[in-house]
Amino acid sequence: MSDTERLHKIIYLMQKKGFVARQVFLDELEISVATFKRDITYLRDRMRVPIIYDRFYNGYGFESGSKNPLKEMPGLWFSQSEATALALMEHLLSSLDKSGLLGPHIEPLRSVIDSILGPETSSKELRKRIKVLGMFNRQSSIDSFGELGNALLKRQRIKIKYYSKGNNETTEREISPQRLIFYRDNWYLDAQCHLRNDLRSFAVDGIRSVDMIDKSKAEEIPVAKMQEFFTESYGIFSGKAKETAKLKFSSKRARWVSTENWHPQQKGTTESDGSYILEFPFNQDPELIMDILKHGSEVEVLEPISLRKKVAEEIKKNLALYK
Secondary structure, three states, rough: OOOHHHHHHHHHHHHOOOOOOOHHHHHHHHOOOHHHHHHHHHHHHHHOEEHHHHHHHHEEEEEOOOOHHHHOOOOOOOHHHHHHHHHHHHHHHHHOOOOOOOOOHHHHHHHHHHHHOOOOOHHHEEEHHHOOOOOOOOOOHHHHHHHHHHHHOOOEEEEEEEEEEEOOOEEEEEEEEEEEEOOOOOOEEEEOOOOEEEEEEHHHHHHEEEEEEEEEOOOOOOOHHHHHHHHOOOOOOOOOOEEEEEEEEEEHHHHHOOOOOOOOOOOOOOOOOEEEEEEEEEEEHHHHHHHOOOHHHEEEEEOHHHHHHHHHHHHHHHHHOOO
16 A cells, blocks of 8 residues: 555545544554554644544544545545656656746645655655756746746736847837747747737747736637647748658668657658658748758658758758868
């Protein structure tokens, strides 16, 4: 019996029988006196369960007039495996958050999870056994992240100063935030940009300042339109897809690529020689070209011709650096 299940059984016995003698707990749970005392102390001090010992009944029960203890004990209904999964998810989220944006917000969850796991187990041991290696994450402002989250929840328009690395310029925008996206170890904000009068995706690390616009509600964008704009084309360079990429990977690289998800609408075919043909729609190609080049000679762009030429040009430029 797990710690969580045992604590649940202690509560159940007192709910069912009222005041319960210590020996009944020891027999039902098959535990020692020391373990029972530790469990009672944990329930009283950590979970705030109103347990008292009554000399008249010679047993343990709930203080008169107390509410349903199970409703006052967050997480006690989780099984050991469910509580463990919750701890692993918290650790995964913390590990992905290399920029420290979520740290202050999810730290309180850690102590709650430790309470759920019980006195015999700590999520610290679980965290030691799992490691997440994030790469290429960029530093973002914790203040901006909190303000963006607040604007999202309150559905409020905001003014931002945004620095675009591609254009090397800073602009002021009035936007209606729609959702935060965590993509390739970095945060992005999908929003309706009222300057461009269209949907845009903003890198959070490029947002230099955030100001709420009083009494100005965010414009709500239909989910269908969001899906079409942000997920139809390849990667974070979103927009309605205009072309379809067709890539051919070597039989060696196919062992990995054939199991990868490049796009929700991708199609993959394994050829007789073991090579792998991958097809998917895309709009802008900067990010796609970077992904193609990282596979080196193990991939060939078959279509479209325009993409094939751009990749070839990048390869020529790269070779020129080593002459």
